[in-house]
Amino acid sequence: GAGVSQSPSNKVTEKGKDVELRCDPISGHTALYWYRQSLGQGLEFLIYFQGNSAPDKSGLPSDRFSAERTGGSVSTLTIQRTQQEDSAVYLCASSPEAMNTEAFFGQGTRLTVV
């Protein structure tokens, strides 16, 4: 079976443009996470979806960031009016359920804002 798939793998965008990053979780996984990792830094939690519950958006750095998860499967992270400080690797992970199960990570999308 396929793992967590993220697209695109690389994205270069101009400052001020909007970007959409996609995450295809492992089929049947109810929990989905988005993280951001700037160069040489740790993983910064952004948002967490669990089943049909309202997402935990506590990690989103500003209102330019939003995410949705349609049909409990595919998720899209949208960054509006991108800034240079948004440049980072954006990682998605999914797990079968929220509690005490292994989370599987995608390879990430490397976003560069020029």
Add this chain to the structure above:
Amino acid sequence: DAKTTQPNSMESNEEEPVHLPCNHSTISGTDYIHWYRQLPSQGPEYVIHGLTSNVNNRMASLAIAEDRKSSTLILHRATLRDAAVYYCILRDVYMEYGNKLVFGAGTILRVKS
């Protein structure tokens, strides 16, 4: 959220065992101890998790102190491929909303040949 403390970095020789410590003095009774690692230029990968008893799997062993205030990830024979950042994370199984996976700074493990 219960916090963990790990050394910033450690170094090991290839083929030797590595003991990676983690302190979690404020751990609650329902917190599981999870370990992940992140190889260079890759997303994190799960290593092992446990509650009270020591745990073994094909990748590593997890030794948990009797009072659960600390734990140690043991790599029995380090290889160059084990060079990575290792994260110790607490997850409360009974949090009402489920529990998000939050990473700290981790320990950078360097393996010398």
